[in-house]
Amino acid sequence: VLIDSKEFHFLALNEALASLDQKYVISKKEHLTYFDGLPTKSKLKKLSSTKGLPEALFSKIISDKQSKTLKILKNKITIDSELIECIKVLKSHGYIIAVASNCVKETVTVILDKLGIMKIIDFYFSSEDVSQPKPHPEIFWHCMSKAKTIPRKTVIVEDSNYGRQAAIFSDAHLIPVDSRKDLNQNLIKRVINTLGNDDTDIPW
Secondary structure, three states, X not given: OOOXXXXXHHHHHHHHHHOOOHHXXXXXXXXXXXXXXXXXXXXXXXXXXXXOOOHHXXXXXXXXXXXXXXXXXXXXXXXXXXXXXXXXXXXHOOOOOEEEOOOXXXXXXXXXXXXXXXXXXXXXXXXXXXXXXXXXXXXXHHHHHHOOOOHHHOEEEEOOHHHHHXXXXXXXXXXXXXXXXXXXXXXXXXXXXXXXXXXXXXXX
């Protein structure tokens, strides 16, 4: 949700798939219905079961897609002053800010660095830090554990269906958004209103 990267990942993966055979290419409808928000390996497993994509090609596709994605991200992403200000305001109210992504660590690192927020968030986790990616809630549980907090004192902001499912399964508060444009002053108010009245100490 930090950037509107869905199209970047969609294009990069399809370029990698098309280089093998056009029959493996994911249509926009398929992407929005079945693939949006899944890590690349999970997408390939779906393609294997639905379109016969050989598992022997997974490693090549993942490597090719990753190089294409990084190239796009490095060229497209710039410092996001509004996002930086939003994070600073939340941190000034005492909130811990974590990023939980289904992307691999290298991609997450590039995104955070290019946006200018790497040094102001508290920590991040990628798909490589968990055994079960979203829609499993494991990555959110990792965040809560590291932040030494509990679900009812946690707000998760998500723009993908699988991310929202994971947030619901985690038992934390979910604020669904459509895209990066929703990360603004109104979102800050929603976060504060969601958690601001809960002054109960965590029992440890």
